[in-house]
Amino acid sequence: QSCPNLDNIIRDVVTTKQISNPTTAAGTLRLFFHDCMIGGCDASVLISSNSFNKAERDADINLSLPGDAFDVIVRAKTAVELSCPGIVSCADILALATRNAITMVGGPFYTVNLGRKDSLVSTQSSVEGHMPLANMTMDEIIKKFESKNFTVQELVALTGAHTLGFAHCKEFAYRLFRYSKTVPTDPAYNPKYAEALKKLCHNYEKDPAMSAFNDVMTPSKFDNLYYQNLEKGMGLLESDNALFQNPKTRPFVQLYAKNQIAFFNDFARAIEKLSLNGVKTGNQGEVRRKCDAFNSINT
Numbered sequence: 001q002s003c004p005n006l007d008n009i010i011r012d013v014v015t016t017k018q019i020s021n022p023t024t025a026a027g028t029l030r031l032f033f034h035d036c037m038i039g040g041c042d043a044s045v046l047i048s049s050n051s052f053n054k055a056e057r058d059a060d061i062n063l064s065l066p067g068d069a070f071d072v073i074v075r076a077k078t079a080v081e082l083s084c085p086g087i088v089s090c091a092d093i094l095a096l097a098t099r100n101a102i103t104m105v106g107g108p109f110y111t112v113n114l115g116r117k118d119s120l121v122s123t124q125s126s127v128e129g130h131m132p133l134a135n136m137t138m139d140e141i142i143k144k145f146e147s148k149n150f151t152v153q154e155l156v157a158l159t160g161a162h163t164l165g166f167a168h169c170k171e172f173a174y175r176l177f178r179y180s181k182t183v184p185t186d187p188a189y190n191p192k193y194a195e196a197l198k199k200l201c202h203n204y205e206k207d208p209a210m211s212a213f214n215d216v217m218t219p220s221k222f223d224n225l226y227y228q229n230l231e232k233g234m235g236l237l238e239s240d241n242a243l244f245q246n247p248k249t250r251p252f253v254q255l256y257a258k259n260q261i262a263f264f265n266d267f268a269r270a271i272e273k274l275s276l277n278g279v280k281t282g283n284q285g286e287v288r289r290k291c292d293a294f295n296s297i298n299t
Contacts, residue, residue: 002084003083003084005083006083006084006096006114007100009080010079010080010096010097014076014097014100015100017071017075018101018105022220023066023220024069024072024101025101026066026164026165026220027066027165028068028069028098029098029101029165030065030066030161031045031073032094032098033158034061034062034065036275037130037148038056038130038131039119039121039278040119040277040280041091041094041275041276041278042116042119042285043089043090043093043094043118043119043291044118044121044126046291047119048293049124052297055122056123056124056126056127059124059127061131061133064168070292072097073090073093073094074291074292076097077290077291080093081289086287086289089117089285089287090118090288091118092115093291095112095116099112099271106221107264107267108222108265108267109268110268110269113275113276116279116281116285117281117284117287118285118287118291120286132144133239134167134172134237134238135239138239138245138248138249141155141239142249150270152248154266154273156249156256157256157267157270158270158271158274159239159243160224160227160263162215162237162240163221163224163225164214164219165213165219166212166214167212167214167236167237168204168208168210169200169211170208172197172238173201173204175189175238176189176194176197176201186238188233188245189234190232190233190234193216193232193233197212215229216234223260224256226240227263230243230253231254
């Protein structure tokens with residue numbers, strides 16, 4: 001009631017940004033995930049470092065978070081402040097922008113509860129150990145998600161976010177060029193897919209921006225082709241491939257590959273649950289005036 005036009009404002013900003021930069025949806029979803037997995041959905045990942053404090057976004061795993069995602073949140077916050085100043089937190093704006101971006105590229109609609117406050121703390125040191133990494137075993141990744149109260153099925157559904165976006169060649173080049181002493185290329189790759197990736201990434205050491213789409217078939221559409229690709233040996237990252245290889249996760253991959261409605265329903269439930277993770281309310285947080293800075297320097 002205090003900001004009745006909020007959803008429309010954010011949808012307009014996200015739409016404009018996504019049309020001009022088609023990777024925005026994937027980037028925003030990734031930014032949201034990184035925020036929620038570390039200390040909860042509290043916009044702590046948006047804080048910039050200063051001379052007093054090294055913030056979350058300077059942790060190694062966050063250095064590759066895309067500028068377009070940060071930019072769309074800044075734009076949305078600016079537009080919201082013009083309409084209803086001092087009311088809507090950056091955490092709520094990030095949660096809403098993510099949902100709107102997902103639906104815009106064909107993904108499921110889900111409810112975003114509002115009323116989050118923005119964090120009063122953001123430290124680089126708090127990131128270590130909380131995020132699943134591409135080179136972890138699937139059992140290690142399952143443990144990471146279980147520690148945040150997510151089931152194996154929710155993990156597989158959330159990983160379907162890889163239907164969007166891309167990964168830099170350096171993240172998976174070892175699977176192509178130096179998998180082991182005797183076998184240079186990971187035999188789990190579909191051979192034609194591996195050859196295409198080698199061509200794409202041959203120069204990745206000189207050009208660190210080289211990257212490949214996570215879902216080579218429909219990279220900018222939210223659908224279930226990511227899971228169909230896994231069955232064909234076209235999982236880009238080792239963790240993608242492990243989803244299909246691991247007996248705990250494989251049945252869900254097979255279900256979602258066959259049934260997009262089941263994937264959409266489970267993804268919507270899982271991301272709604274994620275959006276409630278570690279939420280700050282009342283005096284646990286504040287409504288930041290600018291998303292990249294705390295309201296007062298001594299917090």
